[in-house]
Amino acid sequence: MIILLAEDTRDLNRVETAVLEHAGYTVDSVFDGQEAIDAIEKNGYDLVILDVMMPKKTGIEVVEQMRRENITTPVLMLTAKTEVDDRCAGLDAGADDYLAKPFALKELLARVRALTRRKKEYGDEKLSFADLTLDGSTFELVSENTVRLSVKEYELLETLMQNRDRELDTDYLLEKVWGSDPEATPDTVWLYVSYLQGKLRSVASKVTISGERGGSYRLLMAVREQA
């Protein structure tokens, strides 16, 4: 796990680097905002820690530039400012969390752990139901055969597998899987349920999805003739 630390106060930079390294992280240390940008554009990091008040570029400017460039690495802001507005400015600029100075090193480590943990959103986790496995790291749907699912197919099936004993209605699935997508309608849900029904057949699984267009859906074990 590699962390970029940008902190212009030399003593503090040294102490924070030592503590993080002691905890097992690899740390690149820099001393101003421009050095931070250069390092971020050149290397990949699992986490970026930015002091707000730094020479050349502030921590807020650095995080804004990162997000403009579509760099989604988690960012922890270190701020001497404890005013609510200043903390909000950092978060609104694209930071994921902040820590107000002075802070306990123990809390720094806990926040670093929390932010690096968050990266595994789809996880490498595998979900199973009857003769079916859904692999979160490859989006593979596995039974006798294997097919690859699209992102939305994966999310829909994941939701159905996580709620295997419940009927889920169209509105819930629309909100959960398509969120704020204004183009998605109840027919979108129906189309994706239909995709999954076909794909369950094509991997020769006995699992099927029950439910009518616009209604509620759930996973079912079907007694199906094997071709």
Place this chain on the structure above:
Amino acid sequence: MSESESIYGPYRPVLEKVQSYLMDEISMVRQNVSRENGYDPVEHCPTRIKGEDSMREKCRRQNIPETTYSALETIHDAIGIRIVCAFLNDVYLFRDHLVSLPDTEIVQEKDYIRHAKPNGYRSYHLILKIHTPGGLVNDVDQKPHVYAEIQLRTISMDTWAALEHHLKYKKNISGSNQELIVEELKRCADELASTDVSMQTIRDMIHEL
């Protein structure tokens, strides 16, 4: 090569007759679907009578004598037809039609679409025995007949198989690279299979409108 030297002996005309009979049946289904649904379900449909050299080579590979009996009775792909369909369900439409033809028996049927091979290969294989005057008579049943091998698949399965075929004949790929390519081809096969299902689903939905 004169007729008497042919491994097919005097049977080439009957092979050609059955081949064109099957092709006519396929044409008829194509026309019916075109008339009813407004599209041709077949993208292309190559066919061949297996070449003399290739048939003799196959006999040697299987350690059987290079005789007319081997070519027409032991080996079943003297007539070969590949039906490449636009959509998944059309594969099964042709399958159902061919197996219900009169005087036709299924000798072997393998659904590698529902039950894909471990490398990702998907296709529907059918070996038919067609009873016809002028065909070969074997020791067991007295009805003259010839065999035909029919492969049915979608366009994407066909594209995949063509690429996989290239790999098979490319000998000088280093070990680790070979493994990566095999793995990636499997991934492509699974993505294409997924897309075939999606396209069929969309087509069905358009049809319902």
